[in-house]
Amino acid sequence: MKPFNLFFVFVYYLVGLVTRILHPTTVEGMENLPEHGALLCPNHSSNWDPILVVLRLPIHYRVHIMAKEELFRNPVLAWILRKVGAFPVSRGSNDIETVRTAMQSIKSGDNLLIFPEGTVIRNGIGYVDGLPPRARAGVAVIGVRTGATLIPVFVDGEKKLFHRTRIIFGKPYEPHYTGRRGTSEEMQKIADDLLEEAYALGGQAVGGAPLCGK
Structure with missing residues (x-):
């Protein structure tokens, strides 16, 4: 486990x-979180998301954060991020060392937070050809290879000052795949399903559009 520091x-x-x-928040579903070995998978609608999620967890809940490498270019911010358990990921590249760090954080008994979308998706921002991007299959790969408990998480897209934000931790998602590690298609489906379940917790389709009848 990572050391608990002052x-x-x-x-x-x-x-x-x-x-x-x-950003006052309402938190639901804390009872769905295992103490160790969880892979938290929220939708990503704001740069506030990782801060709000981590700081609404109990202080004893050990969680690492996979954060975009751009945040680590400022040496002061990079030092702070590393102190609170964050590590950089290079988006759009096959960063083997980052994957190893992510997997080790779970294998050591801690928990991990990853945004399956890999970027902020809000009101069309981050969309490609009018559609939100698919979830990153690497999320499923990390979850399957470590045996992590996969937890979909919904975070409200509206982050207006002094307006209440909802954070909902869903029930564990049970992945289905063949063999020991599954196929690439199965990993993509697991990642897509996780993201879909995260949005569904808030009554939304992937990308933030309301679900029919909601």
């Missing part, structure tokens, strides 16, 4: 207090 305690309470004022 800096994280400081950030958790100070930043947590600030975010509770600026």
